[in-house]
Amino acid sequence: MSYRCIYIRRADKMNLRDNNLVVRNDEREVIVPLEDIAMILLEDNCSLLTAKLISSLSSYYIGLIICDDKYMPVSLTLPLHMHYKQLRVFHMQLDVKKPFNSQLWFRIVKQKIINQRRVIEMTTKDEYAIDRLLECEKELKSNDKTNREALAAKYFFSGLYGSLFIRKRKSEDEINAALNYGYTILMANMSRILAMYGFNTIIGIHHISESNNFNLSCDLMEPFRPMIDLVIYQNINNLSYPLTKDIKKELIEVLTKPVRINNKNYLIQYAMEEMVLSYIKALENENSEYLLLPSLLDEENVSVGDDIL
Incomplete structure (x- = not known):
């Protein structure tokens, strides 16, 4: 492996x-x-x-x-057409009904918000942000019709990086640059795994941009994003733009951080594979509950004796 x-x-x-x-x-x-x-x-x-x-x-x-x-x-x-059941997987993606994708997206966003709240609890302990994130989680509806994901992100970034912080995908300030770098690492690893199992990453669950070749990768990586935010917060005093070698190394090594999925501790790069395998099972059975989602761990509470796969 x-x-x-x-x-x-x-x-x-x-x-x-x-x-x-x-x-x-x-x-x-x-x-x-x-x-x-x-x-x-x-x-x-x-x-x-x-x-x-x-x-x-x-x-x-x-x-x-x-x-x-x-x-x-x-x-x-990424590799092209390497999976032995490429056409079967492609048809399985195309046959997904919108209500089923709505159920999947609801579960993905909910776990992302839970993980965001966990990051705040482990770091700034901002009570306002924690309370608002709890509200967003409770108010979440199928397919996130009321856009609680975006509202949760607003509370989350403000609670973690301060009220003056504005999240931008194209920015040269140190925090946004680090976020963009880290999220790209997550997206790349998720794309690699999806390609390995025959998925077309253009066909997403919620993301449908015609200019994004990685819609599905962006969907499935969402619950892992807070791990990048946590690492950046932990290194906030060492951030600069351009990013230093040490910060880049920290962000790349996020893939070797532990999370909890399927009642076991996995390194993120393997937890992503578990998630993709469960996504296949969810599609085959048309049941969103089969989708396994990662929970953040307090690394200080992961002892040497714990099994981390």
């Missing part, structure tokens, strides 16, 4: 050797077995990559994230 997320700041050349990733620069050569890698984040846009390597990354379902001149993730490569 792949588990490593490789962060590459500078590489003169990346190629394949005996099913290993080989990264070379003037200083050294690093070799990593492809079977160990879940995802690669490449910051150096001057690196040379061989076509054979890119092809092999897809064969191993390894997501490759490429950054722009500002070192922000802008591109993701």
Whole structure:
């Protein structure tokens, strides 16, 4: 089972050797077995990559994230048509009825709000934000018709980062840049897993943007987003723009943080796979209750003896 997320700041050349990733620069050569890698984040846009390597990354379902001149993730490569029941999965996605998607979205948003409230309880303990998030959770309706998700986000970000904070997807302030970076890591890993199980990520549950190739990934990653917010809050005093190497490393390593899903503790990268497998089961049985959703853990209360898969 792949588990490593490789962060590459500078590489003169990346190629394949005996099913290993080989990264070379003037200083050294690093070799990593492809079977160990879940995802690669490449910051150096001057690196040379061989076509054979890119092809092999897809064969191993390894997501490759490429950054722009500002070192922000802008591109993701995923395998095409690798699942043995690709057409069956595609028809299963197309056959989903709107009421069923509404039920799924209700459950996803509810767990996201619960996790947001848990983050506030673990950090600022802002009573106003906690109370408002509880209200949003109770007032949530099928398909989130009253848009409690957006209202909850307003209370959540204000309670966590202060009343002056404004969430922007395109911004160069340090908090928004860190959020954008971290959310992209979550989206990329979820997309990698969905591709592995034959899903077309354009066909979402709630997100339906014609310009978004990752609607389904954005849907299923929602309950995991608060984990990024928690890590950013924990490093708030060390944030700067552009983001530092250490902050990027912290955000990439979020995938190795534990959450609770299916009554077991999993690292996020494996919890996402459990969620996708449960999504398949929910589609096959037309029952939204089969969808497994992650709960945040207080890491201080996870002892060494706990099983974390």
